[in-house]
Amino acid sequence: MKKIEVVAAIIYFGNEILCVQRPKNKLSYISEKFEFPGGKIEKGETKEEALKRELIEELNFIPTKIEDLFLTVVHKYPDFELTMHSFVCYAETKDINLNEHISCEWLTLNDLIKLDWAEADIPIVNRLVQNGQKV
């Protein structure tokens, strides 16, 4: 099975997190699903370099800070196996451009589960919510 390695950004503005919606796709399980912005790591790139490049390409956005790795998810979709490394980042503005996605929402932790997420993102969403519930 084809394997792809991806980086994804959990971007906080205050207590809100950026969620972006993918366009229609022939693969129904990712079509119009919500995800965290990011994309494939290219040859020779570090994860951080890939993340910065993808955020500029997709959103014209430069994070003020990128934290260490938050969670790596390995998920088997019907057509490929995804390894996705997620990183918490911070924004000092909500001013982004949607160059590839069809919509976006800035949501607090408790509202994240309301969206129709790509399956691979569910462990990340759950971990964010759990961490938020710790006192």
Ligand SMILES: Nc1nc2c([nH]c(=O)n2[C@@H]2O[C@H](COP(=O)(O)OP(=O)(O)OP(=O)(O)O)[C@@H](O)[C@H]2O)c(=O)[nH]1
């Ligand atoms: N960026 C991102 N991709 C995700 C997430 N969840 C998830 O299943 N994916 C899947 O991981 C893959 C990422 O590929 P992509 O198409 O975004 O990457 P890319 O920008 O490098 O695409 P390209 O091949 O058009 O250059 C897609 O199949 C996407 O559906 C997520 O939260 N963020």
